[in-house]
Each structure stands twice: as structure tokens, then as C-alpha cells.
Amino acid sequence: MATVDTSNLGVGSGLPLASLYANLETAENTKLTAISNQKTTYTAQLSAYGKLQSALTNLQTATAALGKTATWNATSVSSTNTAFSATTSSDATVGSYTVNVDQVAKAQVLMSSSLSSSTTQLGGTTADGTRKLTITQPGTKDPLTITLSDSDTTLNGIASAINKAGGNVAATVIKADDGDFRLLLTSKSTGTSGDMTVTVTGDDTLQQKIGHDSTSSALSIQTPSQNARVSVNGIMIERSSNTISDALTGVTLTLKSKSTADEALDVTRSTDSTTQAVKNWVTAYNSLQSTIASVTKYVAVDAGADSQSNSNGALIGDSTVRSVQAQLRGQLTEVQSGAYAIMAQFGITQDPDVGADGSTGNLKIDETKLSDALTKNPEAVQAYFIGDGKTTGLATSMNNTLTKMLSTSTGSEGVIQNAQDGINATIKTLDKRYTAMQATIEATMARYKAQFTALDSLVTKMNSTSTYLAQQFSSSSS
Incomplete structure (x- = not known):
């Protein structure tokens, strides 16, 4: 609001018009404070939804990884080799190969x-x-x-x-x-x-x-130049480079020196990368629960208090948050077809205790049980998470749910986008109300100033007339 100079109000009349004007202005501005407080509340809610969206996005990334066949087909080289080294991708076939480096490639x-x-x-x-x-x-x-x-x-x-x-x-x-x-x-x-x-x-x-x-x-x-020559299971392979990635599918060989004897190349399923993918998913899920606990936190206040604690979460009691949490928790208990029907069978359970941050329903891993399942029956764990890759399987169904929740596409907005759009619309309305209220208050205060100025002038004239009459009466009496 524009600053109005009221320092001259009441100077002529002696009335406390300047302080009265200031008090009226303060009272009028409380109408703006109420709107500002509402905007602050909604802005905090928008920020909280941003945190929730970020946590859901992280969970979707981790969930999508569990829904990919490549994650479960991860392989590694378990043999120790001298004349060459090898790395693998998910395309590699588990097995053992006999490798002999006849000569390494040299540059001219x-x-x-x-x-x-x-x-x-x-x-x-x-x-x-x-x-x-x-x-x-x-x-x-x-x-x-x-x-x-x-x-x-x-x-x-x-x-x-x-x-x-x-x-x-x-x-x-x-x-x-x-x-x-x-x-x-x-x-x-x-x-x-x-x-x-x-x-x-x-x-x-x-x-x-x-x-x-x-x-x-x-x-x-x-x-003199020479090509690399290496025998794999008795088949001689010749390439210009010492890095050979097209001989065995999914395997890259890096030749170091001429072999002194045949060496075994052992390609095995990598449980380390699969275990890490599962851990990443559990961590992302628990992080979401922590975020939900933070944005919906309730702090009790003393009996008879007029207001709620300022430490309460911005989305306390929010139905959208409750719905998101309930949907995802419900999917954890869905029974899957296959050797593993529930997560507890391979070591993942829900923790009944409340976390230090107030979160509930967190997941915990029995690493020994998970490792045993991934070693002895990795296909069954994969089937639990992937299912048919379309609708069944925990990772598949949860990823579908998260995709809908996080959708920003016009006409198919998810619950998060809808909630954010609603809050943004409310904030725009409050901004308009604030501007309109400012104009109203300025008009009101302008009216007050005009009235006070007229009153000051009238009282000043009356005081002047009173002083004149008093002087005349005094002169007549003497």
C-alpha cells in the first residue's frame, strides 16, 4: 500500500487524529494479514506436495528397475584370469568358456x-x-x-x-x-x-x-602391426583390437598378453547387482514413508490452546496423502502367483515399530534370507516382482500405480498434479482477493483522511471563533 502522510492531521484542532488514523489503518490491515496467512498455509502445502512428488518419483525409478528383465539377468565374471580380463552385460549367457590368447594386437x-x-x-x-x-x-x-x-x-x-x-x-x-x-x-x-x-x-x-x-x-x-588372435572353446577369433566385444554375446574381452596355457572364463549370475536393486527399492519406499510422516506430522498442544502447533505438517489430515499411502501399502500385501507369493518368503517384511521420524509401515530386509533366495531360486524372486510384465507382479503393478499418480498429461492428470493444480488455483484467488482488499482499504483510508482533514479544519475554525468571541466579551467587560 502507498504510504499516506498523516503527520499534519490534528495540528490545527489539537485532536489526536494522526494516532486515531494509524489505529484505524492497523485494524483495516488485519484483513490483509488474514489473506496472507492463508496464502502462507497453501504455499507450505504446495511445497510439501513437491517433496511428496519427489519421493514418489524416486520410488518409481527404483520400482521400474525391479520390473526390468535386465536387472534380474545381471551377470558377472567369477573367474580370475591372467592373459585377459572380461566384463559382462545382462545379455551374457551364464556358463564356462575356455580361452587362449594366441597373440595380442599391436600398432605399427x-x-x-x-x-x-x-x-x-x-x-x-x-x-x-x-x-x-x-x-x-x-x-x-x-x-x-x-x-x-x-x-x-x-x-x-x-x-x-x-x-x-x-x-x-x-x-x-x-x-x-x-x-x-x-x-x-x-x-x-x-x-x-x-x-x-x-x-x-x-x-x-x-x-x-x-x-x-x-x-x-x-x-x-x-x-610391425599384428591383429589380436584368441581361441574361445577351440574357435580362433581374429580382430584388429585387443578389446573384443562381438565374439561372445554380452561379454567383452580385453587381451593383455599371450597365454601360457588355457584359462577358464566363468560367467555367473550376479546376485550383488540384483540385491542392490532390491535394497534401492526398499530404501526408496521407506524414504516415502518418512516424507509422508513429515508432511502429515501432528504435534500435540496443551489443553485449552487456541491454535495448533506451528510444527504440524503442512498436509496433516490430507486425504490425497492418505490415499497414496494406502494404495501403495495395499499392493505390498497382494498375493502373487508363483513359488514366492509374498515378500516375507524371501526376507522382506513390514516393520511393526514406529520409526524415529514417526514413519510407519517401513520395510526391512533379512539379507541372509534374501541372498539365499537370489542364489537358489532367482527366477522365482524375479517372477514375484515382474509377473507378466503388464499387470501382474509387484514391481509391474506398483509402477503402473505410480505412473498414474505422477501423470502430468493433460486430461489424465494424476492425484499429485490435481492437488497441486487445486492449490495453485487457490493461491491465485487469494492473490486477487489481496489486491482487491488493498484497493478497498486504500479507498477507506482515503475517506477517513478526508473526513479527519475536514474535521480538523472545522474544529480549527470553531476554536478560532471561540477565541475571538472570548476576546470580545473580555473587552466589553473591561
Whole structure:
């Protein structure tokens, strides 16, 4: 509201009009305070629904993971291997394989002859002072093409230009001794597909010093390339890289060295990742219960108190929250078809005790019982959570429920979105009421000021007339 100057009210009349005006204004502003308090309450509810939405979203993420076949098909490598290492994905088939690394892949390395200086220009004279260096490799789509100026034809200049080009070749200048410098070119790709052909166009002199192809070469092969070769169950596999991911489905082999003997690669079902997925779900469910306890908390006050405690949750007694909690708890007790009908059979139960934060119905895990079930009958635990993948199975049905609850799609809004929309609409209405009330109060106070100003003026005139008459009577008497 605009500040009104009332300091002159009552100055002429002597009446306490300024303080009276201030008291009236304070009384009128209590109407705004009531609206502000309502808005504060609804804003707190909106914030609480945001926390509830976040907790439900986390639970949905954990629930959806339990509803995926990939979660239950997680595998790991249980063998310890020397000549290679291996990792697996959910596509891997559980089993044992015999692996023997015949040879690891190597990258080709080319080296120039000994040159007396790394800074002496090696190129000949060209018409425009430039020449073109091209390095091609069978496994690289586009050749590496570099334009060299006269100053770039030193060993240092050639190496720098190649490295700056960012291709599939690394260049290094090696100083073996004083007056003994060599250019080293190394393919960044292993295998024969990384073999290099080096051609200088427009400068025969430089070509004779660093050119290289399969028929003639100024560069010697320091390290010949070779493909990786590995035998899996007696079948020889050859690849250009030491990382082989397409030989065994779901298994990536990384070759380290030539084998001295056959090694067993054991792929087993990973109970660790599955156990973690179950724990994540239990943690998310319990976190939701904690959030619900917080936003619906009730703190008792002394008998006869006029108001509720300020520590109460913003959604205390909220029917939507009760409905959400009841629906999810109800699903926990639904009997599933299969070897495991209820969670207690594989070690998950509801805790009858109230948590330290006031939450109830929390889940607890008997890790020994869960581990035993996942080891001996993982398919049954999977069936309990996944069911038919459409409507049955705890994770499937709970994920469907959470999806509906959290839906924000127009026309199919979930209970959370509906509740938030309702609160936002109420807050907008309160904002309009506040603005309208402000205008009403300003008009009322303007009317009061006009009336007080008129009263002040009238009383001032009356006082002036009274003083004049008193003076006249006094003069007549004397």
C-alpha cells in the first residue's frame, strides 16, 4: 500500500487524529494479514506436495528397475584370469568358456633414418614454398592430409604438424645421441588396418626422406602391426583390437598378453547387482514413508490452546496423502502367483515399530534370507516382482500405480498434479482477493483522511471563533 502522510492531521484542532488514523489503518490491515496467512498455509502445502512428488518419483525409478528383465539377468565374471580380463552385460549367457590368447594386437611403428639435426629443413625447393604430406590407413576412412611450409620440413616441424592435425597417427622425435635424431610415427590403431602409407606430394626430396609404402620406403618398420588372435572353446577369433566385444554375446574381452596355457572364463549370475536393486527399492519406499510422516506430522498442544502447533505438517489430515499411502501399502500385501507369493518368503517384511521420524509401515530386509533366495531360486524372486510384465507382479503393478499418480498429461492428470493444480488455483484467488482488499482499504483510508482533514479544519475554525468571541466579551467587560 502507498504510504499516506498523516503527520499534519490534528495540528490545527489539537485532536489526536494522526494516532486515531494509524489505529484505524492497523485494524483495516488485519484483513490483509488474514489473506496472507492463508496464502502462507497453501504455499507450505504446495511445497510439501513437491517433496511428496519427489519421493514418489524416486520410488518409481527404483520400482521400474525391479520390473526390468535386465536387472534380474545381471551377470558377472567369477573367474580370475591372467592373459585377459572380461566384463559382462545382462545379455551374457551364464556358463564356462575356455580361452587362449594366441597373440595380442599391436600398432605399427615407423622410424626414419638417423638425421644430424631435428631443426634442419629436409624439404627441397617448391614453387610456392609448400608441399602436401598424406598418411593413409586402411581402417581410417579419410587420409590425414597436411600442408607443410618450408619451415615445417624439419623433424620437429613434421612431428608438430602431424600431432596438431589430430589424426590417427602420433609423431615423436627421438634424440639417440648428439647428431642422431629419428622421426617416429605410431599408429593410434592396433592391427593391420592401422598400417601407414606416407606420401609427400610436390617435394621429391622430402619424399625420399620420409616416404613409405609397401614397395619402397625411407622409413623402417620399427614395430610391425599384428591383429589380436584368441581361441574361445577351440574357435580362433581374429580382430584388429585387443578389446573384443562381438565374439561372445554380452561379454567383452580385453587381451593383455599371450597365454601360457588355457584359462577358464566363468560367467555367473550376479546376485550383488540384483540385491542392490532390491535394497534401492526398499530404501526408496521407506524414504516415502518418512516424507509422508513429515508432511502429515501432528504435534500435540496443551489443553485449552487456541491454535495448533506451528510444527504440524503442512498436509496433516490430507486425504490425497492418505490415499497414496494406502494404495501403495495395499499392493505390498497382494498375493502373487508363483513359488514366492509374498515378500516375507524371501526376507522382506513390514516393520511393526514406529520409526524415529514417526514413519510407519517401513520395510526391512533379512539379507541372509534374501541372498539365499537370489542364489537358489532367482527366477522365482524375479517372477514375484515382474509377473507378466503388464499387470501382474509387484514391481509391474506398483509402477503402473505410480505412473498414474505422477501423470502430468493433460486430461489424465494424476492425484499429485490435481492437488497441486487445486492449490495453485487457490493461491491465485487469494492473490486477487489481496489486491482487491488493498484497493478497498486504500479507498477507506482515503475517506477517513478526508473526513479527519475536514474535521480538523472545522474544529480549527470553531476554536478560532471561540477565541475571538472570548476576546470580545473580555473587552466589553473591561
